[in-house]
Amino acid sequence: MQVIRDIPELRDWRESVAFDARRVGFVPTMGNLHAGHLALIDHAQRRADAVIVSIFVNPLQFEDPDDLARYPRTEEHDLERLERAGVAAVFLPTEPELYPHGQDEIVRVDAGPLGDRLEGAARPGHFTGVATVVTKLFNLVQPDVAVFGEKDAQQVAVIRRLVADLDMTVELAIEPTHREPDGLAISSRNRFLDAEQRRQAPAVHRALKRAAESLAGGHTVAATLAGARHWLSQQGFAVDYLAYCDDERFEEQTRLVPHGRLLVAARLGGVRLIDNLAVHTPHPTSLESDR
Ligand code: PAF
DSSP states (O other), X not given: OEEEOSHHHHHHHHHHHHHTTOOEEEEEEOSOOOHHHHHHHHHHHHHOSEEEEEEOOOGGGOSOHHHHHHSOOOHHHHHXXXXXXXXXXXXXXXXXXXXXXXXXXXXXXXXXGGGXXXXXXXXXXXXXXXXXHHHHHHHHHXXXXXXXXXXXXXXXXXXXXXXXXXXXXXXXXXXXXXXOTTSOBOOGGGGGOOHHHHHHTTHHHHHHHHHHHHHHTTOOHHHHHHHHHHHHHHXXXXXXXXXXXETTTOOBOSSOOSEEEEEEEEEETTEEEXXXXXXXXXXXXXXXXXX
C-alpha cells in the first residue's frame, strides 16, 4: 500500500494507474475507520482495479471548533486496517497541503438550497464544506467510481447534485448503512457514548422504524413525526430534528411521496447521532388520499 501525503506524489500515482489502464475506485473518509468504511472499501474493490482511500478531517465542514478538535484521529490504526483491507493507496494530506492559502478566502462550492435544509440548517455551512473538499478530492484523485455511505443520506444527495450540476464524470456508488446487531448505525462518534448512552443509542433507529410502521399503517405524517419525536425525548434524547422528506431535494413533506426518507438527528448528552430510513411507498396512486 502506497502512503501518499502530498499532491505531486498523488498525481504520480494517478498517472501510473492510468498508464496501466486500471479503473480507480475512491473512498473519501475522515479516518477513524470502522466496519462501515471497510464495507465501502470492499464495494470499491468490487467495482475497480485499484482502490485509493483518503483520510482528511476537513475543517471546512465543521461549524463547531470543539467538534473539530474532538474528532477522533487514529492514523496508525487506520493505516493498519487499510493495509489489511488490501487497498492500493491512501492519501493523507495535511491541512496546508489541501488549503495552502488558508480557509478564509478559499473559493467554495456552494451546496445550494439542498445544503441548507435539515442537516444543513442544523449545521450551517456544513454541506458547502463537504462539496468543496469532495470537489478538490475528485479533481486530485480523478476516480472512475467513488463510494459513499447511505448513513449520510443528505450528503449523498448533495454529492449527486454536485456531480450532475458541475458535469463531473465520476460514477457514484452508495453502500447501505452498516449497523450494530441492535440497530445502531456504525459511526465514528459512537466511541464517545458511555456504557449507559450506548445502551440507549439504538432508540434512534427504533424511532425511525416505528415511524415507518406508523406511516405504513396509515397514520398522518404530522402525527407520526410528533409521536416519534415524543418517544425519542422520553428515551432521554434532545431531538435536533426528526423529519420526513423526499429523497432527492430533501424538502420536508407533509404527505407521503413515492421516494421518501425519514431523517433524524438527536443528542444524547454531548453526543450527536444521525440516522435515516428510506420509506418507499409501493403504490403512489394510493397517495391521493389526504394523508
Ligand atoms: O463522510 C465523510 O466522512 C466526509 O463528509 C467526507 C465525504 C470524507 C468529506 O470530508
